[in-house]
Amino acid sequence: MLWDALTLGLGYNATLVTIGAALLGVAAGVTGTFLYLRKRALVSDAISHATLPGVALAFIVMVLLGGDGRSLPALLLGAAVSSWIGLMCVNWLTARTRLAEDAAIGAVLSVFFGFGIVLLTVIQTMNAGRAAGLEGFLLGSTAGMLFNDAVVIAVGGAVTLALVFVLRRPMGLVAFDPEFSAASGVNVGRVDLAIMGLALAVTVVGLKVVGLVLIVAMLIIPPVTARFWTDRTDHMAMISGLCGGLAAWVGAALSATAPALPTGPIIVLTSFAIFVVSLLLAPERGMLAVGLHHRRFQRRVHMRQGLLALAQGQPIYERFTLKLLRRAGLAHADGVATEDGKARAAKALRDEKRWELVRADQAFESAAVQYDGLREIETVLTVDQIAEIDRRMGGPTGVMP
Amino acid sequence: MSLELAANDGVAPTGAGLASSPLALRGMTVSYGQKPVVFSVDMTIAEGAMTAIIGPNGAGKSTLLKAALGIVSPLAGQVTVFGKPLAAERHRIAYVPQRASVDWDFPTRVIDVVLMGLYRELGLLQRIRGQHRDKAMACLERVGMAGFAERQIGQLSGGQQQRVFLARALAQEADLYLLDEPFAGVDAATEKAIIDVLKSLKDEGKTVVAVHHDLATVAEYFDRVFLVNTRKMAEGTVAEAFSAENLDRTYGGRLATGQIDQLDLVAG
Numbered sequence: 028m029l030w031d032a033l034t035l036g037l038g039y040n041a042t043l044v045t046i047g048a049a050l051l052g053v054a055a056g057v058t059g060t061f062l063y064l065r066k067r068a069l070v071s072d073a074i075s076h077a078t079l080p081g082v083a084l085a086f087i088v089m090v091l092l093g094g095d096g097r098s099l100p101a102l103l104l105g106a107a108v109s110s111w112i113g114l115m116c117v118n119w120l121t122a123r124t125r126l127a128e129d130a131a132i133g134a135v136l137s138v139f140f141g142f143g144i145v146l147l148t149v150i151q152t153m154n155a156g157r158a159a160g161l162e163g164f165l166l167g168s169t170a171g172m173l174f175n176d177a178v179v180i181a182v183g184g185a186v187t188l189a190l191v192f193v194l195r196r197p198m199g200l201v202a203f204d205p206e207f208s209a210a211s212g213v214n215v216g217r218v219d220l221a222i223m224g225l226a227l228a229v230t231v232v233g234l235k236v237v238g239l240v241l242i243v244a245m246l247i248i249p250p251v252t253a254r255f256w257t258d259r260t261d262h263m264a265m266i267s268g269l270c271g272g273l274a275a276w277v278g279a280a281l282s283a284t285a286p287a288l289p290t291g292p293i294i295v296l297t298s299f300a301i302f303v304v305s306l307l308l309a310p311e312r313g314m315l316a317v318g319l320h321h322r323r324f325q326r327r328v329h330m331r332q333g334l335l336a337l338a339q340g341q342p343i344y345e346r347f348t349l350k351l352l353r354r355a356g357l358a359h360a361d362g363v364a365t366e367d368g369k370a371r372a373a374k375a376l377r378d379e380k381r382w383e384l385v386r387a388d389q390a391f392e393s394a395a396v397q398y399d400g401l402r403e404i405e406t407v408l409t410v411d412q413i414a415e416i417d418r419r420m421g422g423p424t425g426v427m428p
Numbered sequence: 429m430s431l432e433l434a435a436n437d438g439v440a441p442t443g444a445g446l447a448s449s450p451l452a453l454r455g456m457t458v459s460y461g462q463k464p465v466v467f468s469v470d471m472t473i474a475e476g477a478m479t480a481i482i483g484p485n486g487a488g489k490s491t492l493l494k495a496a497l498g499i500v501s502p503l504a505g506q507v508t509v510f511g512k513p514l515a516a517e518r519h520r521i522a523y524v525p526q527r528a529s530v531d532w533d534f535p536t537r538v539i540d541v542v543l544m545g546l547y548r549e550l551g552l553l554q555r556i557r558g559q560h561r562d563k564a565m566a567c568l569e570r571v572g573m574a575g576f577a578e579r580q581i582g583q584l585s586g587g588q589q590q591r592v593f594l595a596r597a598l599a600q601e602a603d604l605y606l607l608d609e610p611f612a613g614v615d616a617a618t619e620k621a622i623i624d625v626l627k628s629l630k631d632e633g634k635t636v637v638a639v640h641h642d643l644a645t646v647a648e649y650f651d652r653v654f655l656v657n658t659r660k661m662a663e664g665t666v667a668e669a670f671s672a673e674n675l676d677r678t679y680g681g682r683l684a685t686g687q688i689d690q691l692d693l694v695a696g
Contacts, residue, residue: 064534193552200544204530207596210497210523210606211547212515258535258580 032280041283044169047180048236048275048294054184055229055242056249056271057191060264062226063250064202069132070117070223071246075230075239076136077113078106079143082164082234083150090153097160099176099235103183106164107231113139114223167238167291169279176235183232187225191264194221199260236275237291244295245271252302255309274298326351327401331375333357337364338372378404381416448511450475450520450604450635451496456505458488458495464503465491469660473604476633478626480640480650484679487657489639490526490608497523497606509604519548522602524593526609532582538592539577542567545599567595572621587618594622605629607638611645623649643683643691646670 028037035042062068085105089096113135120131147161160168191198201208201218209215226246233242253267278294307314333348334357343349343362352358357368364372381404385391394407404413451473458466466488473479481489494500496507498514509517522545542564543556550556568574571591576584584592590610597605605626611619626636626649640646646653646666653670655661655678662674672691675683 066531196547196550196552199536200547203534203536203541204525204544206494206499206525206529207523207544209499210521210525211600212518213547254535258582259537259540260535263535 028284029280032283033277037280037283040170040172041280043174043177044172044236044283044290045276045279047172047177048169048279048290049272050181050184051229051233051236052245052249052271052273052275052294053268054187054191054271055233055245056253056267056269057264058187058225058229059246059271060250060253060260060267061191061195061198061202061222062246063254064199064260064263065219065222066202067219067222068243068247068250069129070114071226071230072243073117073132073136073139074110074114074223074227075242076143077110077116077139078231078234078239079109079140079164080146081105081107081109081143082161083143083146084109086150086161087146087153099173099179102164103179103231103234106234107227109139109143110227110230111224114227163238164234165238165240166289167234167236167241169236169282169290172235180232180236183228187228187232188268190221190228191225194218194225195261195264198222203260237294241291241295244298245275248295248298248302249274252298252305255305255312270298270301274301324401330355331401334368334372334375335379337368338376380420381413384416384419448475449473449508450510451606451637452508453492453496454506454508456492456495456507457503458491458500458505459503464658466495466502466656467658469505469656471496471654471660471663473635473637474652475635476630477651478630478636478638478649479652479654480638480646481654481656482640482643482646482678483656483661487678489656492656493523493606493608493637493639497521520603522597522600522605524597524605524607524610527586527590527593527612532584532589534581536581537577538568538573538579538581538584539564541581541592542595542599545596548600564595564599567598568592570598570625571595585615587614590614591618591621594625598625602634604635605637607636609639609641611638611640611642643675647691 031037032041032045035045059068059071062071082102082105085102086096088105089098089101116135117128117131120126120134121128124131126134150161160171162168197208197213197218198221200211200213201215201222205215208218229246230239230242233245237245249267249271250263252270253263256266257263274297275294278297279290281297282288282290282293305313308316310316329345329348329351332345333343333352336343336348337352337358343352343358349358349360349362352368353360356365357371358364382398385404385408386395386398388395391408391412394412397407408416449472451471453469453471456466456469456471457464465486469488469492471492481492483489491500495502495505496514498507498518507514510520539561543550543560545567546560546563550560565574565577568577571594573588573591573595576588576592581589581592594607594610597607607626610622610626614622626638629636638650640650647670650666652663652665654663655669655674657678657680661678662669662671670691675691
């Protein structure tokens with residue numbers, strides 16, 4: 028069943044929904060990357076909630092003009108207009124008043140959403156009782172998705188992606204260093220508007236699939252996930268798009284397997300599952316990798332301290348240090364060094380003195396920068412350089428193991 | 429110091445110099461809220477010289493640079509760059525912001541940051557080619573950071589970060605270099621690398637302006653000083669303007685007499 032859904036074998040509507048959602052997921056992931064890097068992720072929350080009055084007003088206007096009020100392009104246009112007004116309000120409040128951005132977002136979000144709910148209630152009382160369906164914009168409703176709806180989503184997503192591709196350089200530049208961007212002649216305000224505008228486009232296009240309450244998740248979770256896997260902006264945008272698309276595809280397929288599973292929330296939960304896996308398992312930035320790295324570092328510190336203590340004939344009080352030394356065959360249970368341990372300890376002490384000279388000498392500047400008290404000196408200096416240091420120190424020469 | 433420069437030393441910029449000065453501010457006033465940070469400042473930067481902008485904390489040094497670059501919009505005042513409006517000659521300016529002004533955990537590599545200096549050249553759609561990478565690597569080479577090109581910027585020390593910022597400015601191939609506290613919080617090796625690059629820029633006939641906070645190195649590093657504390661306090665060659673009297677006025681007695689004595693200044 029699930030396999031059928033994943034391979035688009037569950038009928039016409041499920042196929043439309045899955046493809047539409049996946050396209051939206053890719054567009055949201057890529058666009059969200061720049062929103063996240065510009066540290067404006069929360070603005071998308073204001074943008075999405077501000078769509079509601081637009082949807083409702085567009086419906087009312089269409090009904091008053093004699094239509095049936097359910098044309099998706101017209102509803103989305105209304106959503107785009109009111110959400111743009113909401114965005115301008117956030118910008119204006121942040122720039123012209125003493126309100127910080129988070130407060131401005133909160134104010135705009137709740138006022139617009141509240142107004143939208145009032146309008147929805149008014150619509151319920153209208154004669155055109157066919158308002159049923161507008162609530163679908165809150166949490167998304169894919170059950171009655173038509174081919175035309177899917178086309179609107181696909182075209183909107185594709186145009187947004189193309190624009191992100193064209194604007195990726197200025198958006199990345201402004202996100203990293205707005206002052207340098209401004210000094211280079213980039214209009215920072217306009218680039219910011221472009222970032223927000225693209226997020227707005229994704230939001231509006233995604234209203235039908237995941238709804239305005241949850242679209243934020245599609246803009247934020249994929250970039251946060253992607254950040255675990257890469258240290259490059261371009262790669263991050265691509266991975267984020269991939270995660271977004273994958274989550275939407277799998278989520279839509281999952282929800283198609285049972286009648287009671289809502290598409291939008293399932294997509295968000297799938298996205299979250301990918302995030303959790305990344306959080307735990309990503310190389311370098313994942314929690315497991317960071318934990319292992321820390322443990323390895325801790326062992327190196329204890330080992331080094333233990334060896335220096337042995338070399339100077341000091342007693343070792345830390346049981347963890349002693350355990351490490353014993354396991355490596357460098358010390359006996361009573362803390363007395365083995366033959367091996369004595370050699371290694373002498374080397375450690377000697378390296379310590381070598382480092383001292385290296386760090387005092389301007390000529391070894393680049394090597395000295397790498398000093399962390401733990402690094403084996405032969406990983407930083409050549410044998411010849413160590414010989415030179417040893418010559419200055421006097422005493423026995425050579426890099427002992 | 430070259431002969432032409434020596435001839436200009438000690439002389440305030442002439443009328444002709446003013447018209448074509450790399451950077452001239454007239455009546456510049458910038459305020460955050462109701463409090464002017466920079467008030468009615470005139471500044472004429474001498475071409476081919478290294479100028480230090482000096483003043484106490486909060487005296488508007490950085491703001492002055494930002495106003496000159498159009499990063500903050502002034503309440504009043506005009507900027508001319510090489511005798512023309514800023515917008516026309518912006519491509520001849522390179523800027524090194526304060527290191528702390530960006531998030532160093534940003535997902536980008538050292539080489540990518542330097543390539544940002546080629547933004548104007550690359551535009552929106554041109555692919556980054558070998559020639560662009562070569563140019564960026566040459567700039568990294570110049571600041572002694574070529575070996576770090578593939579590193580994530582968060583792995584760099586403060587001094588290395590500062591050198592990457594300088595490399596990005598070099599990639600802009602400008603005639604006027606504006607630097608905001610390039611020596612703040614860097615190690616000795618970096619300080620030397622940076623001053624060597626700046627002096628080589630000067631030898632190529634470029635103009636260098638830096639916000640500087642270490643009074644002890646002013647005479648060694650710079651040709652001219654611009655003393656500011658909201659208002660312009662003094663301007664001129666190190667020999668004529670970097671005097672105990674001017675420093676005392678600029679810092680409003682906040683410098684201990686001993687500190688000034690140690691600077692070994694010419695008599696005010």
